[in-house]
Amino acid sequence: MTSLEPIGVAGPRIDGVAKVTGEAKYAVDQSLSGMLFGRLLHSSRPHARIVRLDTSAAAAFPGVHAVITSADVGDHLYGRRIKDMPVLARDLVRYVGERIAAVAADSEEIARRAVDLIEVEYEDLPSVFSIDDALADSAPILHPDYGTYPGSHPLDAPSNCYFEHTINRGDIESAFAEADLVVENTFETARVHQAYLEPHASLVHLDRGRVHVWTNTKAPQAIRDVLAFTADISRDDIVLHRSTIGGDFGGKGTPLNLPICYFLARAAGQPVRMVADYIEEFGAGSPRHATLVHLKTGVMNDGTLVAHHVRFLVNSGAYAAYKPNGVIGGAPRAAGPYRVANSRIEARHVYTNTVPGGHMRSPGSPQAVFALESQLDEIARRLDIDPLRFRLHNLVEDGDDTAWGEQFEHVRLKETLESAAEAAGYDSPKAPFIGRGIAIGDHGAGGGIGNAEVVLHPGGSIVLGTAIFDQGTGTYTTLQQVVAGQFRVPTDRVSIEVWDTDGTDNDSGIGGSRGTRVNTTAAYEAAQDARRALIALVAERFDQPEDQIEFETDEVRIPGRDPIRWPDLLTEIEEPVTGRVHIEERSPARITGFVAQIAEVAAAPETGKVDVLRFTTAHDVGRVLNPVGHQGQINGGVVQGIGYSLMEELQVEDGRVTTLSFGDFKIPVATDLPPLQTVLVESEHGVGPYRIKGIGETPNTPVAAAIANAVCDAVGVRIFNLPITSEKVHHALHQREN
Amino acid sequence: MRITVNGTTHELDVPASRTLAELLRTDLDLTGTKESCAVGVCGACTVLVAGRIVASCITLAAQAADANIVTVEGLASEDRLHPLQQSFIDHGGFQCGICTPGQLVAAKALLDQNSTPTEDDIREWMSGNLCRCTGYYQIVESIAAAAAAAVLGD
Numbered sequence: 030m031t032s033l034e035p036i037g038v039a040g041p042r043i044d045g046v047a048k049v050t051g052e053a054k055y056a057v058d059q060s061l062s063g064m065l066f067g068r069l070l071h072s073s074r075p076h077a078r079i080v081r082l083d084t085s086a087a088a089a090f091p092g093v094h095a096v097i098t099s100a101d102v103g104d105h106l107y108g109r110r111i112k113d114m115p116v117l118a119r120d121l122v123r124y125v126g127e128r129i130a131a132v133a134a135d136s137e138e139i140a141r142r143a144v145d146l147i148e149v150e151y152e153d154l155p156s157v158f159s160i161d162d163a164l165a166d167s168a169p170i171l172h173p174d175y176g177t178y179p180g181s182h183p184l185d186a187p188s189n190c191y192f193e194h195t196i197n198r199g200d201i202e203s204a205f206a207e208a209d210l211v212v213e214n215t216f217e218t219a220r221v222h223q224a225y226l227e228p229h230a231s232l233v234h235l236d237r238g239r240v241h242v243w244t245n246t247k248a249p250q251a252i253r254d255v256l257a258f259t260a261d262i263s264r265d266d267i268v269l270h271r272s273t274i275g276g277d278f279g280g281k282g283t284p285l286n287l288p289i290c291y292f293l294a295r296a297a298g299q300p301v302r303m304v305a306d307y308i309e310e311f312g313a314g315s316p317r318h319a320t321l322v323h324l325k326t327g328v329m330n331d332g333t334l335v336a337h338h339v340r341f342l343v344n345s346g347a348y349a350a351y352k353p354n355g356v357i358g359g360a361p362r363a364a365g366p367y368r369v370a371n372s373r374i375e376a377r378h379v380y381t382n383t384v385p386g387g388h389m390r391s392p393g394s395p396q397a398v399f400a401l402e403s404q405l406d407e408i409a410r411r412l413d414i415d416p417l418r419f420r421l422h423n424l425v426e427d428g429d430d431t432a433w434g435e436q437f438e439h440v441r442l443k444e445t446l447e448s449a450a451e452a453a454g455y456d457s458p459k460a461p462f463i464g465r466g467i468a469i470g471d472h473g474a475g476g477g478i479g480n481a482e483v484v485l486h487p488g489g490s491i492v493l494g495t496a497i498f499d500q501g502t503g504t505y506t507t508l509q510q511v512v513a514g515q516f517r518v519p520t521d522r523v524s525i526e527v528w529d530t531d532g533t534d535n536d537s538g539i540g541g542s543r544g545t546r547v548n549t550t551a552a553y554e555a556a557q558d559a560r561r562a563l564i565a566l567v568a569e570r571f572d573q574p575e576d577q578i579e580f581e582t583d584e585v586r587i588p589g590r591d592p593i594r595w596p597d598l599l600t601e602i603e604e605p606v607t608g609r610v611h612i613e614e615r616s617p618a619r620i621t622g623f624v625a626q627i628a629e630v631a632a633a634p635e636t637g638k639v640d641v642l643r644f645t646t647a648h649d650v651g652r653v654l655n656p657v658g659h660q661g662q663i664n665g666g667v668v669q670g671i672g673y674s675l676m677e678e679l680q681v682e683d684g685r686v687t688t689l690s691f692g693d694f695k696i697p698v699a700t701d702l703p704p705l706q707t708v709l710v711e712s713e714h715g716v717g718p719y720r721i722k723g724i725g726e727t728p729n730t731p732v733a734a735a736i737a738n739a740v741c742d743a744v745g746v747r748i749f750n751l752p753i754t755s756e757k758v759h760h761a762l763h764q765r766e767n
Numbered sequence: 768m769r770i771t772v773n774g775t776t777h778e779l780d781v782p783a784s785r786t787l788a789e790l791l792r793t794d795l796d797l798t799g800t801k802e803s804c805a806v807g808v809c810g811a812c813t814v815l816v817a818g819r820i821v822a823s824c825i826t827l828a829a830q831a832a833d834a835n836i837v838t839v840e841g842l843a844s845e846d847r848l849h850p851l852q853q854s855f856i857d858h859g860g861f862q863c864g865i866c867t868p869g870q871l872v873a874a875k876a877l878l879d880q881n882s883t884p885t886e887d888d889i890r891e892w893m894s895g896n897l898c899r900c901t902g903y904y905q906i907v908e909s910i911a912a913a914a915a916a917a918v919l920g921d
Binding site for chain 2: 039042044045048049051052053054057058138224226227228273276278306500501502658660661665668669691692697698699700705
């Protein structure tokens with residue numbers, strides 16, 4: 030028998046059958062009759078003036094229906110927050126891969142051949158690829174008109190640094206002067222792609238004054254608004270229909286080619302579908318940012334941290350457009366959940382002539398945590414204090430301010446770290462060249478706007494309406510569990526109706542572990558609302574006060590009468606009962622979720638090869654709504670972290686990404702994974718009606734630092750830049766010997 | 768050309784350059800087979816040709832002429848999921864699902880030739896199928912559970 034308490038049960042995914050039979054329709058599977066295929070011409074130069082662009086041969090090619098350039102895409106710049114990117118390049122390109130022109134044709138092949146016929150003549154301009162070069166006095170300014178862009182903040186003087194923010198606490202200079210030891214290091218992280226296996230895809234159809242869109246976005250309302258602004262049309266004229274999303278990891282909040290696809294469909298007068306290939310994805314997608322993190326830390330001989338200076342420099346690429354907030358966070362996490370009275374945290378975002386960065390799983394955090402947790406191990410070693418004890422000595426507790434001046438509630442850092450250490454056998458003896466490394470992190474469930482509708486139908490079926498497009502994590506199943514739990518019915522009585530963007534005015538969509546927090550709250554409240562409406566209906570019909578009416582599964586008990594079944598009652602009156610809510614929970618969660626990880630590695634002293642032998646991940650969790658889905662987030666996050674640590678890098682030469690296929694951009698495969706031990710440190714505290722904590726980000730953030738620290742423990746060399754390849758370890762070992 | 772997919776034989780007139788993935792997805796509207804990397808690396812487009820796993824994105828349709836092809840759409844019987852499909856649902860063997868058709872077809876080929884694979888056998892065999900969501904643990908678990916259930920005659 031199916032349990033009537035579905036919360037906390039590993040119920041089957043609502044989309045399970047569709048996904049294992051191949052029935053699920055993704056954006057790449059959508060097609061319409063008369064549909065054309067769109068392809069792009071990308072810049073081959075990192076920074077150049079376009080002195081001639083001739084599309085006449087392409088336009089004349091048989092089977093081509095439209096060729097568009099910047100002249101055909103209106104006057105608006107494009108961007109999620111900072112609107113700094115032309116839909117198609119206007120006389121100037123700022124990175125290799127920038128979109129210059131687009132073709133719509135009868136087939137992919139014709140479109141591809143037509144693109145090859147477009148002639149471009151460039152006049153090269155000086156380029157900057159690294160943060161340091163972009164900040165040099167002699168650097169060319171990539172965006173001299175920055176201050177005129179919608180969504181930008183005016184700068185004092187033209188600069189490639191388009192955003193600067195500093196948090197100061199205490200007196201950092203005196204604290205450094207008084208510290209027993211000051212350690213200063215620079216850490217560097219590579220640019221990586223989200224590596225979802227479904228590329229960006231859009232299908233646009235203009236039909237009787239409405240723009241119909243199928244695209245793989247997790248933020249449909251925001252993307253509709255961006256398209257409306259860019260195309261200069263009303264948001265009400267656009268509707269985004271649901272498609273199944275084939276992986277996101279942050280990358281599917283950026284519409285990428287959607288505005289171009291719209292302008293192509295408009296020019297051709299026919300539906301157009303554009304599917305990115307992986308050359309485009311890797312070369313001109315929206316990758317996780319490369320960063321430079323300078324850390325200077327002052328500490329006393331007893332291990333007490335007294336001063337910490339973060340300079341967090343983000344290589345933003347040529348545009349800020351793909352970032353939902355124009356910038357990424359992360360800088361405070363380079364100070365972490367540690368008690369340190371004197372701190373300065375500086376974040377700077379810098380334009381360079383490289384592929385623009387976007388969001389990827391906990392934007393900014395893996396970079397910051399790699400730097401901080403590596404730095405702390407270096408300090409512990411210098412002080413000859415065990416890294417575990419050193420951390421335990423400095424972790425924040427309830428009532429402590431963090432380095433950036435906030436306080437967490439119900440802090441469970443020590444329990445989480447100690448349970449990781451115990452599970453990992455942290456203190457047990459090790460063979461030579463085996464090392465163990467610790468790293469910790471935190472991430473609160475994000476806030477946002479959510480909507481839900483619960484409809485109780487005659488006969489007893491229940492339909493949950495939602496505006497979110499589940500990107501694969503299983504949010505629909507969690508919402509189904511919530512509603513089934515509220516009515517004490519088997520989960521299969523609840524189905525999900527996914528609204529297109531006409532279904533609501535405003536909804537944040539998926540991101541930042543928001544789904545489980547905002548949308549379970551919305552589903553819960555909509556179920557409560559439907560329940561109240563049902564009680565009111567029964568009360569009126571049987572002329573009883575509402576507080577005398579009780580529910581038990583489908584039975585409604587009314588004093589002095591035989592119980593009735595609400596499915597039958599609704600059949601009798603031939604009407605459904607509806608509950609609907611719109612909630613706004615924007616504030617960041619004060620109750621965060623902590624993570625502590627311990628990597629055990631073998632590092633080969635001859636070759637520098639690193640093998641992860643064992644990985645332990647301990648999570649401070651609230652209520653786990655679906656154990657299989659929850660563990661899936663942990664597993665996937667850790668393995669992505671292992672890829673980030675050891676192998677993943679979008680290599681860039683002269684501004685050009687050279688790892689342009691899954692053959693060159695290596696991600697972990699099934700033989701790369703170590704035995705994984707998960708520890709859940711359960712807590713009564715969390716956010717929302719189910720007291721949950723987010724789990725999407727935390728498994729991913731500390732992995733690289735844990736592995737770097739384990740490598741150092743194994744062979745005594747510190748790798749300051751990701752990924753930790755055999756070559757780097759070997760080189761560091763060789764350098765030490767000489 | 769003549770091609771048999773999931774037991775149904777089709778007569779088609781296609782250009783010589785047509786890949787098997789395109790033929791399945793476009794000409795036969797069998798969109799369960801996914802095309803991702805397009806260079807035969809990721810495994811999303813895996814189908815069985817005469818019982819062997821093949822990357823359909825880099826296989827010409829003509830190479831599969833007259834052979835029996837099995838795609839994800841051919842795994843379930845009319846009223847019942849294939850045990851691997853059910854096991855992927857029960858054990859969290861997918862999240863976004865884009866790689867799942869290829870994973871299932873590859874796993875079927877493994878169990879067809881080795882009904883009692885060890886965990887290492889499964890990892891080794893499945894190492895040609897990328898997945899970015901699950902970290903593979905629950906995929907390996909799903910396949911192992913399906914194999915164990917088959918041995919027990921469930």
